[in-house]
Amino acid sequence: MNSSFKEALITIVGKENVDDSTAGRLVYSYDATPGFQSMPDAVVSPRNTKEVAEIVILCNKHQIPLVPRGSGTNLCAGTCPTQGGIVLLFHHMNRILELDKENLTVTVQPGVITLDVMKTVEAHGLFYPPDPSSMTISTIGGNINENSGGLRGLKYGVTRDYVLALEVVLPNGDIIRTGGKLAKDVAGYDLTRLFVGSEGTIGIITEATLKLIPKPETKKTMLALYQDMEAAARSVSAIIANKIIPATVEFLDQPTLQAVEDFAKIGLPTNVKAILLIEQDGPAAIVERDMNSIATICREEQAEAVDIAKNEQEAHALTTARRSALSALARLKPTTILEDATVPRSEIAAMVKAINEIAKKHQITICTFGHAGDGNLHPTCPTDARDEDEMKRVEAAFSEIFAKAIELGGTITGEHGVGEMKAPYLEWKLGKEGIAAMKALKQSFDPNNIMNPGKIFAKDSRKRVVVTR
Amino acid sequence: MNSSFKEALITIVGKENVDDSTAGRLVYSYDATPGFQSMPDAVVSPRNTKEVAEIVILCNKHQIPLVPRGSGTNLCAGTCPTQGGIVLLFHHMNRILELDKENLTVTVQPGVITLDVMKTVEAHGLFYPPDPSSMTISTIGGNINENSGGLRGLKYGVTRDYVLALEVVLPNGDIIRTGGKLAKDVAGYDLTRLFVGSEGTIGIITEATLKLIPKPETKKTMLALYQDMEAAARSVSAIIANKIIPATVEFLDQPTLQAVEDFAKIGLPTNVKAILLIEQDGPAAIVERDMNSIATICREEQAEAVDIAKNEQEAHALTTARRSALSALARLKPTTILEDATVPRSEIAAMVKAINEIAKKHQITICTFGHAGDGNLHPTCPTDARDEDEMKRVEAAFSEIFAKAIELGGTITGEHGVGEMKAPYLEWKLGKEGIAAMKALKQSFDPNNIMNPGKIFAKDSRKRVVVTR
Known part of the structure; x- marks a missing residue:
């Protein structure tokens, strides 16, 4: 990064928001993904959309890579600056701008923490369902870029299903607004959902309007214990074949259970081959009925035991333990x-x-x-x-x-997400033709390939292995 | 269309599936949109995906426009062949290929009638929610291309929310498969949802896997009558502010009511300024509770009367009458x-x-x-x-x-949808920058602009009028 480029950055965001110290760059040289590390040229913290657009125009002119980053909790090396350039941080753009109780929407800046959004809307009896395990530290901007899932995906869907409108800075510096506080909008291509999960490769999200739903009235949590992993899997199919869609159906095998129990010490059974952690939410009578049906189905499928959490504390301990699985295994x-x-x-x-x-x-x-x-x-x-x-x-x-x-x-x-880590494998899923279509799309938005380069698309595809069993 | 091109088409699909008679072309020179008519050069009916791909390659080589068409019920001149070329019909590709009760999916060809899909899955206790008013004759392929909505959008969303996987023939003749029977899939850009609502301008859909949900156990239908249109609107807001999401909340003003009653003759009130037709579905106890709450809210907001349909026949008559609004007004x-x-x-x-x-x-x-x-x-x-x-x-x-x-x-x-009819107004919603991004995207898929040309993008944008009140 030459000094005139640095000066130009400082002119846009101020001296205190451009960090090219070794220590500062080192902090943002990696994310939660093991095995990937690369130094950025600078770490820049814009304060508003206009500044983001000016940075994009500057980087485009000089063909400097731009890597937007939330909290870096992704697991696909999606925010590792593998080709150097600028890491963009959004800690100045972290406000909840509006909670609209009439239209059931919340409008936020990208740097807001996911859990803060959840807590804010739940205080008003509303609900933002997507709950990635990283939600206590992840940002909504990161969630949108990765189309984050979570434990409630089965019943409630993923981040994509809750993004109604976006403000995006395009790679050419244009600022566009997609969608609206609208249940229905078919005015042109669905750019809103295209940006969701696009991993920062075709634009920078600077504002989002999220759909909310009424908070479920009650919730119950159950553990089903199995000595046979396939019996657990059969139970999942049987529950759904019985037309019950639980809020959550989590699976943990014995080694994971052991690691989680060693970490959380809440008395999880470690002498079984697998457990299902099942939650249902909704009106009390329906939750009660569904949980009874689910318990019956699990027992019919040879669950060794079925325990319904006695109270909210016990239920919370169970889901918190499940959410800690990665931390537990990481030890x-x-x-x-x-x-x-x-x-x-x-x-x-x-x-x-x-x-x-x-x-x-x-x-x-x-x-x-x-x-x-x-x-x-x-x-x-x-x-x-x-x-x-x-x-x-x-x-x-x-x-x-x-x-x-x-x-x-x-x-x-x-x-x-694909990021850099799974890019070599993407062709296995999409075929050469699918990759070609996506590359053309990327090129149409970002002809100079400055937006998070090296992600999604690999230089070489991995040769398809033959599975031998 | 010269004779060698016609011969090439016949070689692909057979003589009986190429119609360039005046009568045959006239039939497909318009759709349900008034004011648009234009003769295609031929009407072609492929029998499978391979034939679609061969037609696309042929049309691309000769730069002949291709207009995929379901039942032509769209209201945006989306399937009117305004630049001539080939109208593609899918009546040979109209099968339900698989109902997967374990994964809650149905896989269909584009030419299948929407209502046939609904009836088939409902016979197995499953539910495909998107219900455009044209559903008795519209096709799933048309619904996907237009991202059709319907009466159940509030609670259940639109077509986009139920498309899990697609087979698509791209403008270059490549055949790609997007998505899968998967609740979660973030392998690259979300092409599945990009194709939904793309109005046949970036590819031809040849197969779709749709998400199903368990069929709601019960349903109730209510009419709320108002002498004040604003009171009706306030009721809608109040219902949702009370954390109730009905399956359907339809509004009809007095002139529409009069026309519908003249048409359907089911005893609709015609001496009120507006009605709301409200439906809730789900477990019986919850439907009962919600309907009572909704009735109370409507009365509080000055509904003149609130009538709950006494039985399924009466409820069905009401929703059928509502669905006939366009036909009624058209008289x-x-x-x-x-x-x-x-x-x-x-x-x-x-x-x-x-x-x-x-x-x-x-x-x-x-x-x-x-x-x-x-x-x-x-x-x-x-x-x-x-x-x-x-x-x-x-x-x-x-x-x-x-x-x-x-x-x-x-x-x-x-x-x-935008089609040809609303194309001049699209810039009002998206701005020049949004249009430019969408045009670049279109160009990346279809550089020769053979796919339904003239739709979405207008030669000239309408000048923005100043609203004077």
Whole structure:
């Protein structure tokens, strides 16, 4: 970064909002994804949309990469500045601008913390459902860029389903507004949903209007314990085949359970092969009825025990423990690789079985947990990045896991995004033709490829492995 | 169309599936939109995806426009072949391919009739919510291309919210598959939702996998009668502010009521200024509770009367009557212009008031009905296309209506699409910058502009009128 470029940045955002110190850059040289680190040239904190647009125009002129970043909790190296350039922070743009109780919307800046939005709207009896496990520190801007999922995806959908309108700075510096406080809007292409999950590669989100729903009146939480992983998977299918859509159906295998219990110490059973953590919400009578039906179904499918949480504290402890799974597993080894291969719900048992076989074949440990109702699994490998031989086996194993997910009608990523980490595998899901269409789209928005370059699209695709079982 | 091109088409689909007779072309020279008619060069009926791809490659080579068409029920001249070329029909591709009860999906070809999908899945206790008024004859392919809405949008969303996966033939002839039977999938840009509502301008949909939900257990229907249109609008806001989301909240003004009653003869009240037709579905106890609360709220907001339908027959008669509003109004005059300006729910009263003032100012009749819960109104003008002077006034009035909708935070089209009809107004909603972004996107998919050319993008934008009241 030459001094005239730096001066130009300072002119836009002020000296205190441009950091090119080694320490400052080091902090933003990585995100939550292991194995990726690269120094940015500077870390810049715009204070408003106009400043963002001016930075974009400047970077476009000088062809300097721009990497928008929320809290960096993503797991796909989506915010690692792998080609240098500017990391953009949004801590000055972190306000809740409006809560509209008549239209059931909340309008926010990108830097607001997800949990703050949730708490604010819940205080008014409203509900913002998307609940990524990182929600206590993640930002709405990051959630939108990654189309974050969470535990409530089965019943309530993901971030995409709650974004009604956006203000976006395009790569050419134009500021556009998409959508509105509207349940229906078909005025041209659906740019709103196109920007959701676009990983900062086609524009910078500077404001969002989110859809809210009434807060569910009550909630109940249940644990179902299994000595047979496939019985747990069958229970999930049976619940839904019985026309019950729970708010949450989480799956944890025994190694994950052990790690979580060691971490959270709330008395989780560790002598079973798998558990389902099931939540239903809604009017009390319906929740009661659904929970009874679900308990019956789980018992019919050979659940060893079914326990309904006695009170809110116990329920909260259970879901908090589940949300801590990544932190708990991260204590086991120096490096934790967590993936999110996703399959149709009917294929969960086949997928978990394949994951266990693949781990065994490559002599690595994989703990699996995840959103069983969505088919969205998190096979997680506690490993050590310094052990080159093991890392090769880990990579080979995850390649086979991705291939298996696709073979079962699934995808390489359900909620974490592609980023730099999964870019080499994207062609397996989309084919050369799908990649070509997406590349043309990216090019149409960002011809100079300054927006988070290196993400989504890889220089080379990984050769498709043959799954041997 | 020269003879070698015609021969090439015949080689692909067979002689019986290429119609270039005058009668055959005349039938597909218009759709449900008044004022637009243009002869295609031929009408072609492919039998499978491979044939669609071959037709696309042929048309691309010869730069012949391609207009995919379902049943032509759209109201934006979206399927009128205004630049000639080939109208593509999908009556050979009209099968329901798979109902997956475990993953709650149905996979269909584009030519299947919407109501057939609904009936098929409902027979298995499942539910496909999007219910455009044209559903008895519209096709799923048309619904996807237009992102069709309907009466249940408030609670259940629109077509976009139920499309999980697509097979699409791109303008270059590539066949791609997007998405999957997956609740979560973030593998690259969300092409699935980009194609929904893209009006056949960036690809041809040849297969779709739709999300289903369990069929609501029960349903109740209510009429609330008002002598004051604003009281009706206030009731809608009050219901939702009370955290009740009904399945349907329809609004009909007095002139619409009169026309519908004359048409349907089911004893609708015609001596009131407005009615709300409200439906709630779900478990019986909750429906009962919600309907009682809604009735109380409507009475508090000065409803003259609130009547709950006594049985399913009566409820069905009411919703069928509402669905017939366009047909009923179409009997009044030779030409019926029905629009779908949409505003935030909180602005319905202001919008209806403005519509009535604009109609009065321009000395035309406008009857208004629509989806009040969505802010999605259908101001409808019974007129006569042969009366040039009146048509000018009609056009001026609708320009003011669009401008007013945008002024109130709304959009020029909630569920009908842009097509050729509303293309000149799109810039009012999106700005020059938004149009430029969409044009670049279109260009990236379809550089030769063969896919439904002339739709969405107008040669010239209409000058923004100043709303005078």
